[in-house]
Amino acid sequence: MIRHTAFALAPWSIRESRLDLDVLAQTESVFALSNGHLGLRGNLEEGEPYGEPGTYLDGFYEARPLPYAEAGYGYPESGETVVNVTNGKVIRLLVDDEPFDVRYGTLHQHERVLDLRAGTLTRRAHWSSPTGGQVRITSTRLVSFTHRAVAAIRYEVEAVDQPRNVVVQSELVANETQQYMSGDPRESARLESPLVLEENVTVEDGMAIMVHHTRASELRVAAAMSHEIDGPDGTRIETRGAGDVSRVTVATRLSPGERLRLVKYFSYGWSAQRSRPAMHDQVVAALAAARLVGWDGLCSDQRRFLDRFWEGADVEVEGDAEVQQAVRFALFHLLQSAARLEDRPIPAKGLTGSGYDGHAFWDTEIFVLPVLTYTYPRAAADALEWRLSTIARARENARQLGLSGAAFPWRTISGAECSGYWPAGTAAFHVNADIAHAATQYVDATGDTEFERDTGLPLLIGTARLWCALGHHDAEGRYRIDGVTGPDEYSAVADNNIYTNLMAQQNLREAAELSVRHPERARRLGVTDEEIARWRDGADAMSIPYDERLQVHQQSEGFTQHGMWNFAATGLSRYPLLLHFPYFDLYRRQVVKQADLVLAMHLRGDAFTAGQKARNFAYYEALTVRDSSLSACTQAVMAAEVGQLELAYRYLGEAALTDLADLEHNTMDGLHMASLAGAWIALVAGFGGMRAGNGRLCLSPRLPESLTRLCFRLCYRGSLVRINVTSGETTYWLLEGPPITLTHHGERLELQGKPVTRPNPPAPQPGLTVTQPPGREPAPRRPAEGP
Ligand code: BGC
Numbered sequence: 001m002i003r004h005t006a007f008a009l010a011p012w013s014i015r016e017s018r019l020d021l022d023v024l025a026q027t028e029s030v031f032a033l034s035n036g037h038l039g040l041r042g043n044l045e046e047g048e049p050y051g052e053p054g055t056y057l058d059g060f061y062e063a064r065p066l067p068y069a070e071a072g073y074g075y076p077e078s079g080e081t082v083v084n085v086t087n088g089k090v091i092r093l094l095v096d097d098e099p100f101d102v103r104y105g106t107l108h109q110h111e112r113v114l115d116l117r118a119g120t121l122t123r124r125a126h127w128s129s130p131t132g133g134q135v136r137i138t139s140t141r142l143v144s145f146t147h148r149a150v151a152a153i154r155y156e157v158e159a160v161d162q163p164r165n166v167v168v169q170s171e172l173v174a175n176e177t178q179q180y181m182s183g184d185p186r187e188s189a190r191l192e193s194p195l196v197l198e199e200n201v202t203v204e205d206g207m208a209i210m211v212h213h214t215r216a217s218e219l220r221v222a223a224a225m226s227h228e229i230d231g232p233d234g235t236r237i238e239t240r241g242a243g244d245v246s247r248v249t250v251a252t253r254l255s256p257g258e259r260l261r262l263v264k265y266f267s268y269g270w271s272a273q274r275s276r277p278a279m280h281d282q283v284v285a286a287l288a289a290a291r292l293v294g295w296d297g298l299c300s301d302q303r304r305f306l307d308r309f310w311e312g313a314d315v316e317v318e319g320d321a322e323v324q325q326a327v328r329f330a331l332f333h334l335l336q337s338a339a340r341l342e343d344r345p346i347p348a349k350g351l352t353g354s355g356y357d358g359h360a361f362w363d364t365e366i367f368v369l370p371v372l373t374y375t376y377p378r379a380a381a382d383a384l385e386w387r388l389s390t391i392a393r394a395r396e397n398a399r400q401l402g403l404s405g406a407a408f409p410w411r412t413i414s415g416a417e418c419s420g421y422w423p424a425g426t427a428a429f430h431v432n433a434d435i436a437h438a439a440t441q442y443v444d445a446t447g448d449t450e451f452e453r454d455t456g457l458p459l460l461i462g463t464a465r466l467w468c469a470l471g472h473h474d475a476e477g478r479y480r481i482d483g484v485t486g487p488d489e490y491s492a493v494a495d496n497n498i499y500t501n502l503m504a505q506q507n508l509r510e511a512a513e514l515s516v517r518h519p520e521r522a523r524r525l526g527v528t529d530e531e532i533a534r535w536r537d538g539a540d541a542m543s544i545p546y547d548e549r550l551q552v553h554q555q556s557e558g559f560t561q562h563g564m565w566n567f568a569a570t571g572l573s574r575y576p577l578l579l580h581f582p583y584f585d586l587y588r589r590q591v592v593k594q595a596d597l598v599l600a601m602h603l604r605g606d607a608f609t610a611g612q613k614a615r616n617f618a619y620y621e622a623l624t625v626r627d628s629s630l631s632a633c634t635q636a637v638m639a640a641e642v643g644q645l646e647l648a649y650r651y652l653g654e655a656a657l658t659d660l661a662d663l664e665h666n667t668m669d670g671l672h673m674a675s676l677a678g679a680w681i682a683l684v685a686g687f688g689g690m691r692a693g694n695g696r697l698c699l700s701p702r703l704p705e706s707l708t709r710l711c712f713r714l715c716y717r718g719s720l721v722r723i724n725v726t727s728g729e730t731t732y733w734l735l736e737g738p739p740i741t742l743t744h745h746g747e748r749l750e751l752q753g754k755p756v757t758r759p760n761p762p763a764p765q766p767g768l769t770v771t772q773p774p775g776r777e778p779a780p781r782r783p784a785e786g787p
Helices: 021-030 276-313 321-338 363-375 377-389 391-400 430-446 449-470 498-517 519-524 529-540 583-587 597-603 610-621 632-641 645-657 673-687
Strands: 013-016 038-040 055-057 061-065 078-082 091-095 106-115 120-128 134-143 150-159 164-173 195-204 207-214 220-230 236-242 245-254 259-271 315-318 471-473 479-481 691-693 696-699 709-716 719-726 729-736 740-744 747-751 756-759
Touching: 038 134, 038 150, 055 259, 061 207, 091 134, 091 150, 134 276, 150 164, 150 245, 150 276, 164 220, 164 259, 195 236, 195 245, 195 276, 207 236, 207 245, 207 276, 220 245, 220 276, 245 259, 259 276, 276 321, 276 363, 276 709, 315 321, 315 673, 321 363, 321 377, 321 645, 321 673, 363 377, 363 430, 363 673, 363 709, 377 391, 377 430, 377 449, 391 449, 430 449, 430 498, 430 691, 430 709, 449 471, 449 498, 449 519, 449 529, 471 529, 479 498, 479 529, 498 519, 498 529, 498 597, 597 610, 597 632, 610 632, 632 645, 632 673, 645 673, 673 709, 719 740, 729 740, 729 747, 747 756
Parallel strands: 696 740
Antiparallel strands: 013 106, 038 055, 061 078, 091 164, 106 120, 120 134, 134 150, 150 259, 164 245, 195 207, 207 220, 220 259, 236 245, 315 709, 471 479, 691 696, 709 719, 719 729, 729 756, 740 747
């Protein structure tokens, strides 16, 4: 838990007012900067101490063998792990004879501020060396949204009391050592020196270039740096490079109050195909472009880019300053994970850490993309276009499994399946329906018909074919999908998982619709009328397991007959259960890791009555332990829908604070993108009651007592709408674009120039008592409330 509560509450920034080395690794994730292409962890410039050094390029990985104690047919043989590439953040400092290292001497002041509007991380330190040499250091860094390949740091040292000899060494360093490994399977594999040097050259003073490649995946990465240096007369600059290090050394003597300033620009590129000279030139060119705009230009471009983003995406929350800060932090990091993807994946941790080996999961399509679709749609399209770019591999994967269509991987960087545990990997076929769902949602929200035809259609057809290969009609004519794993990873290889079946049903129906809408293109993809009819038949006959005795749906067939998990005998220290109990035992009991059926009720609300939703919610709440951060937001949404507004509010807090309060104890491995998205989902789909699909945008806003106002924006069909909710009423405002139609608690509203206000009807009375497994209630909010 980030307990030092050093993150001051502020609406537009995350400010840490003192350095606590015990949580250094966590804060490196929180202070990570990225643009979706290049990501820098918030490591200290001087390189040490560190939790985990991290510089990542989206899509850049090393392949490694996936060993099995007992091999089996169709197991992936090779895995992929994100590589910590050449570190350009390093700026070391020597004051007289002493290296600046926060572990030595006296740190009088240390502050770091992540500015969500400026898109910068600023650090201010006031330090005395062990021999008393005092300096002030100020650095500001950014990863540019407008120059995809570029990051920059402005670094300034000031002598405080007496004249000081100061030496600054600005470096590019490859193959840094990685430190901790706890054995938690959610961490990444450790790669020893994954980069092989091809070139380390100095072009001119202050400028160096390094090119490396990976041994197994054979990807090439180039990094370059150049500097603008401003120091007193006599300042000397020297540039040298050898092995995996290039170094620009700046030596000067500063009188008290005098400063040495440098701006370091560094750029990256990677490719599977381009040659060493081509990569070299590419990064040099990126630097030239950055220097042309200069530091001030990069900063003003960054702010302009973010101003535009916030105009379309901001969420205002009154009554809870912590959630206000957290939701903006979340939106900022989501943008950072996706702004400049350009056909690459969004990993579960974005580019903030190496957790889960840097893999992308269904987290992207079901949690992250809904937020981007309605706030920054271009990025959602990019992420789906990346999926399409991997469809050949997905087809190959399906073929290898004896199926047809496209079987997208459970976890991957390049598109290849990287899960070595098939019951929760290969068998989690729902990822295919999730991709189809995200594509359908994107088209519905944007009306982008070109995307629908060129990207949506092939994705939907490939995945619909997979469902046809996986499912069959039983003797009674019901369509069954047996032996698959749904979102709840504490059940596996189950029959008729309700989430999978409902999402597959939607996938099949949408594939049929789209094929009819684009007959020419569908024909070219081999779709026939018979195939469309098969899709529709499967969808119409889809098996939806229901327990008549308990009057609740079953997460999968037979689930409600399983033995109960002994929650009373499970001490709090034994969570997450996956680290303390064998899967075989979890699989045969009624215990739910994360929302599964409850997620189905959110995404396929049309398939349940209000009474069923309330009963199902109560039943599954008592079984759900939330050992995944992908659950709280969904529980918030459904709690709000069934009238449990205060419970929804508590789940909102948990989703929103997962990383700022390190609730999962693994923020050090990187931020949880799905949970960050969950903050928005809990507010907008939960308290805003937003549901959309089939050309309808529906809102049913209702606030819990603690919130006095919620205001959010939605990009919808080329328009921008602002929705302002207070406890009594909601006002809808068309900020940009053509008129749109939406519903407020079922009433149709036409939005044109003028704002429209409607009262919020009271919430339905929750008829059922809802409880969670002992000790697994939503996380307490403030440290004061904690144990
Ligand atoms: C969850 C998965 C999720 C993965 C990556 C797991 O703990 O159970 O649903 O995709 O983490 O976030």
